Amino acid sequence: MNATLAVLAKDLRLAWRDRAGWLTAGAFAAISVLTYSFAFDLATTDVRPLLPGVLWTTFLFAGVFASGAGFQSEAEEGTFDALLLAPVSPTVVFVGKLLCNFIALVVIEFALLIAATILFDEPLLTPELVAIVMLGTAGYVSLTTLLGTLGSGPRIRAVLLPVMALPLLVPMLIAAVRATGESLGLFGGDAPWMLLLGVFAVWSALVAALLFPMAVER
Amino acid sequence: MNAITRAYGLRWVVLPPLVGAGILAMLVGAVVAAPRELVEGDVQRLMYIHVPSAQAMYLAFGVVFVASILVLWKRDMRWDAVARGAASVGVLFTGFALVTGMLWGKPTWGVYWQWDARLTSTLVLFLVYAAYLLARAVSDPSDEQAARYSAVYAIVGFLDVPLIVMSVRWWRTLHPQPIVARLDPQLPDSMLLVLLISTLAIYLLAIWLIALRTDTERLGQRLLGLRAAVDRREEA
Numbered sequence: 001m002n003a004t005l006a007v008l009a010k011d012l013r014l015a016w017r018d019r020a021g022w023l024t025a026g027a028f029a030a031i032s033v034l035t036y037s038f039a040f041d042l043a044t045t046d047v048r049p050l051l052p053g054v055l056w057t058t059f060l061f062a063g064v065f066a067s068g069a070g071f072q073s074e075a076e077e078g079t080f081d082a083l084l085l086a087p088v089s090p091t092v093v094f095v096g097k098l099l100c101n102f103i104a105l106v107v108i109e110f111a112l113l114i115a116a117t118i119l120f121d122e123p124l125l126t127p128e129l130v131a132i133v134m135l136g137t138a139g140y141v142s143l144t145t146l147l148g149t150l151g152s153g154p155r156i157r158a159v160l161l162p163v164m165a166l167p168l169l170v171p172m173l174i175a176a177v178r179a180t181g182e183s184l185g186l187f188g189g190d191a192p193w194m195l196l197l198g199v200f201a202v203w204s205a206l207v208a209a210l211l212f213p214m215a216v217e218r
Numbered sequence: 219m220n221a222i223t224r225a226y227g228l229r230w231v232v233l234p235p236l237v238g239a240g241i242l243a244m245l246v247g248a249v250v251a252a253p254r255e256l257v258e259g260d261v262q263r264l265m266y267i268h269v270p271s272a273q274a275m276y277l278a279f280g281v282v283f284v285a286s287i288l289v290l291w292k293r294d295m296r297w298d299a300v301a302r303g304a305a306s307v308g309v310l311f312t313g314f315a316l317v318t319g320m321l322w323g324k325p326t327w328g329v330y331w332q333w334d335a336r337l338t339s340t341l342v343l344f345l346v347y348a349a350y351l352l353a354r355a356v357s358d359p360s361d362e363q364a365a366r367y368s369a370v371y372a373i374v375g376f377l378d379v380p381l382i383v384m385s386v387r388w389w390r391t392l393h394p395q396p397i398v399a400r401l402d403p404q405l406p407d408s409m410l411l412v413l414l415i416s417t418l419a420i421y422l423l424a425i426w427l428i429a430l431r432t433d434t435e436r437l438g439q440r441l442l443g444l445r446a447a448v449d450r451r452e453e454a
Contacts, residue, residue, distance in 0.1 A: 143374065150367045160353055164371060167345040168378050171385035178389075191388035200381060207374055214290045215370045 003088040007096025015104055018073055025066035026108045032058040033116060047120045052180035056136070056173055058112065060166065063105050063140055067148035068161045080149070090213040097149060098208070102141045109133055128183045132197065136176035139201040140169050142208040150215050172200045233426040240419030247412035264322045266412055270420035271314040272340070277424055278308030279347065283376040286369035295439055298365040301372060302354055303431030305347050307424055312344045335387040342382050346375040359435065360442040 015022055036054045037043060074080050083093055110125075113133070117124045144165050175196040182188035248266035255262035281304035288297040319337065320330040331337065350372055357364030405413065 146374070147371065150370060160349070160356065164349040164353055167342050167349060168374060170342050171378070171381040174385045174389050189388065193388075196381075196385060196388070203377075203381065207377055211290075211370045211373060215366045 003086070003092045004096045004099070007083070007093050008099045011097055011100035012103065014074070015100060021069045021072065022066060022104050022108070024069065025062045025104075026111065028065060029058050029062040029108055029112050030115065032061060033112065033119075037119070042120060047122060048184045048186060049181075051116070051120065051122065051184065052177045052186075055112070055116065055180065056176050059105075059109055059133075059137070060140060060169060060173060061162070062108060063137070064144050064148075064162045064165050066105065066108075067101055067141070067144035071148050084216055090216050091209050094145070094149070094209060094212040098142060098145045098205075101145050102137060105137055105141060106134065109137060122184070126183060129180065132176060132179045132183060132194070135194070135197045135201055136172060136179075139172040139176075139197060139204055140165075142201075142204040143168055146208040146212055150212070171196065172204075175200065229426075229429050233422065233429065237419070237422045237426045240415070240422050244412075244416040244419040247415050252409055252412040253406070258326055261322055261325050264318045266416040267420070268315055268318040268322065269413060270417040271311045271318065273417055274311040274420050274424035275308055275315060275340075275343075277421065278304045278311060278428060279343070279376060279379075281428060282308060282347070282350075282372050286372040286376075289365055289369040290373075293362075295360065295362065295365060296436065298369070299435035299439060300428075300432050301369065302351070302435050303433075304428045305350050305354075305372070306431050307427045309344065309347045309351060310427070311420075311424060312340060312347070316340060316344065333390050335383070335390050338390065339379075339383045339386045342386070343379065346378070347372075350375065358442065359438045360446075 033054060036050075036058070040050050040054070042050060042054070071080075084090060086093070110133075113124045113129070116122070144161075147161060147165055175193045178188040178191070179193040179197060182193065244266065248263050252263065252266065254260060282301050285297045285301035285304060288294070289301060316337075323332065324330050350368060353371060354364065354368045357368075
């Protein structure tokens with residue numbers, strides 16, 4: 001537990017010192033929402049049918065981008081290999097990194113929700129939507145952290161990570177978009193979307209925590 | 219184990235004639251012997267390649283899953299060759315299933331593509347394994363780190379299949395319901411027989427192709443190993 005917190009503190013400190021990576025992800029998310037506004041003319045029409053999709057594609061792209069970029073410097077400096085030499089289980093290291101990515105992404109997502117609330121005059125910071133965003137983020141962050149930290153070489157992180165991660169995240173994306181739509185008062189179908197989000201979050205965390213140590217063992 | 223090794227050694231003797239005979243029987247059965255479907259017409263004959271291709275896809279991706287677990291567990295690059303070989307064959311048959319399905323869909327449903335649950339989840343599956351092949355293609359065939367990374371991705375992808383199928387089913391649901399895999403098959407006996415022959419033929423073809431691809435990947439790995447050894451000797 002202490003080791004996990006140590007890794008988390010180290011990663012958060014690194015993220016704070018090297019703000020460029022995370023700021024780029026945040027700026028990317030902001031630009032993406034702006035681009036969608038022009039593309040779908042969100043300024044004049046009823047935004048509710050489009051907003052869930054706009055928010056979640058933005059979250060996902062920013063999340064996949066950030067998990068690759070946030071790890072870049074550590075891979076270049078070789079600190080990741082050094083970290084694995086520490087006399088703790090690799091799972092502990094992974095959970096620390098996971099928590100760091102989760103916190104950083106939630107910060108970006110909430111900034112975006114506040115911005116969207118102002119821009120589209122739609123109350124987005126409801127307890128229900130906050131729960132959906134947290135659960136959805138927990139669902140995708142395990143897989144993007146797993147793929148982002150294991151991928152060797154900048155080529156995989158920069159280009160292939162979205163191609164690899166996004167098909168795996170289809171269930172989570174569908175569930176999150178439908179659940180968000182329902183919380184905005186749209187008809188989402190009869191399916192238990194929150195349950196699917198929860199199952200995906202637990203499944204991805206378990207699979208990632210199980211496979212990470214097997215993949216990095218030297 | 220010895221018997222399996224000996225049987226595997228005979229693959230180049232046994233498989234090609236079996237596959238040839240099977241594919242010939244499949245073609246004769248599908249094009250000539252099977253009766254013409256009354257409503258759909260001759261286009262229904264695509265079923266004899268469509269359904270077996272989908273079955274072969276599951277077989278190949280199952281092999282990728284098992285071989286990927288063995289890559290992580292046994293640390294043997296031979297399993298990486300098997301996983302890559304099976305993945306490329308699986309992607310090929312997924313492509314077959316999608317294309318024959320679309321060719322059948324146009325005259326039957328009036329459109330090539332429907333965002334139906336089964337079609338969509340097969341497309342997502344195609345994308346997952348295409349991404350696997352891409353990730354493996356940009357790295358060195360003998361790079362163990364990259365092999366483990368791809369193995370992790372293949373395992374996550376395979377375990378993701380039930381979730382993908384479930385979520386897409388809840389999202390949309392036009393594909394003909396299964397008519398063979400139930401207690402009272404609704405297919406006439408003559409059609410069922412041709413379908414069984416076709417399935418057997420395509421299974422054999424898939425196994426043969428997986429063996430071919432695996433041997434090719436293995437040769438690629440050994441070639442790189444030999445090159446590295448030559449370089450080391452020249453440096454010394």
